[in-house]
Amino acid sequence: xxxxxxxxxxxxxxxxxxxxxxxxxxxxxxxxxxxxxxxxxxxxxxxxxxxxxxxxxxxxxxxxxxxxxxxxxxxxxxxxxxxxxxxxxxxxxxxxxxxxxxxxxxxxxxxxxxxxxxxxxxxxxxxxxxxxxxxxxxxxxxxxxxxxxxxxxxxxxxxxxxxxxxxxxxxxxxxxxxxxxxxxxxxxxxxxxxxxxxxxxxxxxxxxxxxxxxxxxxxxxxxxxxxxxxxxxxxxxxxxxxxxxxxxxxxxxxxxxxxxxxxxxxxxxxxxxxxxxxxxxxxxxxxxxxxxxxxxxxxxxxxxxxxxxxxxxxxxxxxxxxxxxxxxxxxxxxxxxxxxxxxxxxxxxxxxxxxxxxxxxxxxxxxxxxxxxxxxxxxxxxxxxxxxxxxxxxxxxxxxxxxxxxxx
Numbered sequence: 407x408x409x410x411x412x413x414x415x416x417x418x419x420x421x422x423x424x425x426x427x428x429x430x431x432x433x434x435x436x437x438x439x440x441x442x443x444x445x446x447x448x449x450x451x452x453x454x455x456x457x458x459x460x461x462x463x464x465x466x467x468x469x470x471x472x473x474x475x476x477x478x479x480x481x482x483x484x485x486x487x488x489x490x491x492x493x494x495x496x497x498x499x500x501x502x503x504x505x506x507x508x509x510x511x512x513x514x515x516x517x518x519x520x521x522x523x524x525x526x527x528x529x530x531x532x533x534x535x536x537x538x539x540x541x542x543x544x545x546x547x548x549x550x551x552x553x554x555x556x557x558x559x560x561x562x563x564x565x566x567x568x569x570x571x572x573x574x575x576x577x578x579x580x581x582x583x584x585x586x587x588x589x590x591x592x593x594x595x596x597x598x599x600x601x602x603x604x605x606x607x608x609x610x611x612x613x614x615x616x617x618x619x620x621x622x623x624x625x626x627x628x629x630x631x632x633x634x635x636x637x638x639x640x641x642x643x644x645x646x647x648x649x650x651x652x653x654x655x656x657x658x659x660x661x662x663x664x665x666x667x668x669x670x671x672x673x674x675x676x677x678x679x680x681x682x683x684x685x686x687x688x689x690x691x692x693x694x695x696x697x698x699x700x701x702x703x704x705x706x707x708x709x710x711x712x713x714x715x716x717x718x719x720x721x722x723x724x725x726x727x728x729x730x731x732x733x734x735x736x737x738x739x740x741x742x743x744x745x746x747x748x749x750x751x752x753x754x755x756x757x758x759x760x761x762x763x764x765x766x767x768x769x770x771x772x773x774x775x776x777x778x779x780x781x782x783x784x785x786x787x788x789x790x791x792x793x794x795x796x797x798x799x800x801x802x803x804x805x806x807x808x809x810x811x812x813x814x
Contacts, residue, residue, distance in 0.1 A: 409583045410525055410580075414584070415537060415544075416575055417481055417514060417573070417576030417577075418515065419549060420569055420575075422541060422546060422549060424566070425453060426546060426549075427550045428504070430554035431557045432446045432447065434558065435562055438562065439500070449501060452504050453511075454743050456507075457735070460512050460513060461513055462733050464732070465729050474586060476513070478581055481573050481577035485570050485574055487507025488503065488566045488567075488570035489567070491504055512735040515539075515731075516734065519720065520731050521584065522535050529666055532665035532717040536663070539658050539662075540655065540658055540659065544651075544655060547652055549572075551645075551648055606783070607719060607722045607723050609776055609783075610718040611719065615737045616741065616772045616773035617770055617773035618715075618738045619744050620681065620741075621770075623746070623748060624687060624762055625704065626750075626762070627759065628701070632691075636693065646701055650702060650705040651705065652702060653701070653703060655709075656706050657707060657710035658712055664714075669717060669718060670714075674781075677771075681770035683703045684763050685764065687760070691763070711773075745769060748765045749765050752765055
């Protein structure tokens with residue numbers, strides 16, 4: 407794999423750390439500003455909404471900027487947002503810093519996926535995308551636990567300064583290792599928007615929202631589920647989340663490898679298995695070993711869908727992939743927000759701490775249905791195209807030999 411993928415993975419590691427580490431530092435941040443923990447939770451919501459809105463907006467604003475330069479600008483914006491968060495004198499300024507950092511998130515992964523796919527041969531595209539996303543998954547294994555530990559012992563402001571330093575490392579890596587793209591590199595907005603008229607692009611994005619939403623329906627409420635149902639101590643939750651992160655790393659790499667060989671079958675298997683595991687979590691959550699294994703499986707199966715879904719969007723938006731790729735990153739976060747809201751509804755309705763798992767299973771099953779519909783439409787379109795080509799071939803005039811020349 408090209409070294410340029412390492413630079414993209416470093417940037418992804420920083421982004422993944424800042425996105426998730428706030429969940430482990432909410433009590434410290436809330437105490438620091440004198441606000442309630444639910445109010446501090448706006449730092450999570452604000453970031454997610456910033457990703458959803460920032461993905462298309464930042465991509466459109468950078469339509470005339472070469473992709474390498476745009477990636478560098480986005481990492482610069484990410485650094486500024488985290489420095490503001492680290493030094494914020496009030497909660498409102500902290501929230502603003504989180505939103506600024508989040509604006510870079512969707513466009514970075516969207517444009518980065520296009521760049522990563524362009525660095526390798528066509529048959530290795532999903533693997534290259536997975537390599538970049540490995541930075542995001544490793545962040546949940548290394549960055550988030552270490553960031554939480556640093557924040558609890560040295561102060562949460564130090565954590566965000568370290569994350570800003572990671573952003574600087576990613577920026578310098580992109581500047582040095584990512585090759586200059588061929589010119590012209592500008593993106594035509596009208597051309598990019600045309601991709602959204604393709605029903606397959608819309609189906610892939612809907613699969614992203616529902617499939618990845620299934621993961622977050624369960625994971626958003628994993629702490630009360632593991633402590634109140636499985637009986638784990640509060641101190642054990644961090645290491646169980648590391649287990650979830652290890653599952654994410656494994657699933658991401660496996661998904662990337664097999665998506666290059668058989669993309670749609672990979673989606674069918676991963677989404678179907680994810681729905682079954684989430685449904686089973688309503689039972690396994692009552693056992694410590696069962697809960698631990700299930701948490702790892704949810705991480706693995708959830709992230710096994712990421713490379714194939716991202717590659718599916720790139721394949722179906724051929725010739726205009728940049729905006730579609732970035733919007734699909736926003737779709738992942740839209741799924742997070744939707745699932746967290748639905749999971750909260752069923753808990754508030756008194757259905758118990760494991761009820762969000764049923765929500766997640768339903769979302770993942772819905773994504774599987776859409777994947778089957780997408781595959782069926784693709785096969786039908788292929789048969790029509792094949793039939794049309796046979797008709798054209800049959801109707802084409804064939805050359806008939808003329809009279810043989812007479813030689814004297």
